[in-house]
Amino acid sequence: METVHYRNLTLLINKELPPSKWITVDQDLIDAFADATGDHQWIHVDVERAKKEIGGTIAHGFLTLSLMPSMVHDVLKVEGLARALNYGFDKIRFTGVVPAGAKVRMRQTVTKIEDKNGGKLMTRSCLVEVMGPDGKMHEKPAISALWLGLVFPADDTAGSAQTH
Numbered sequence: 001m002e003t004v005h006y007r008n009l010t011l012l013i014n015k016e017l018p019p020s021k022w023i024t025v026d027q028d029l030i031d032a033f034a035d036a037t038g039d040h041q042w043i044h045v046d047v048e049r050a051k052k053e054i055g056g057t058i059a060h061g062f063l064t065l066s067l068m069p070s071m072v073h074d075v076l077k078v079e080g081l082a083r084a085l086n087y088g089f090d091k092i093r094f095t096g097v098v099p100a101g102a103k104v105r106m107r108q109t110v111t112k113i114e115d116k117n118g119g120k121l122m123t124r125s126c127l128v129e130v131m132g133p134d135g136k137m138h139e140k141p142a143i144s145a146l147w148l149g150l151v152f153p154a155d156d157t158a159g160s161a162q163t164h
Contacts, residue, residue, distance in 0.1 A: 006080035006153045009120050012110040020071035022103040022131065025059045030100055033063040061094035064104060064128055064142045071106040080154050087121060087148035096140035101133035104142060111146070119152035
């Protein structure tokens, strides 16, 4: 885990952070996401048809995207924060598939930090890597994205700590 104080955020620019922990994307998770979003396309939920036609089911791109926040918390701790907000994305590309039973993890590099609304806007270049159910790394990441986060200093920047 990388730890930095709010006042030293600029030290992270152009630095690749440690990779996140692996998260398994199994069929139960895919089915739960389908139920939550109403996206029951057969490539995600019809195991038998998907086996016959494409080799097996694959995760929704938005499911993989929704796992990114959980992949941040074990990578970067910013001390001296009052709060951290997801500011959105400048770019998202779904560049590869995540087969059911695969694992995903995120690599990220902080590319820019700028002042915004009394806080700091952090831009990170993110890649979500895929390890197939067979244990082999996929050549293409599942996601390539520029992710923005807005962080605000605590009143007492020496005390408070929050993970972002």
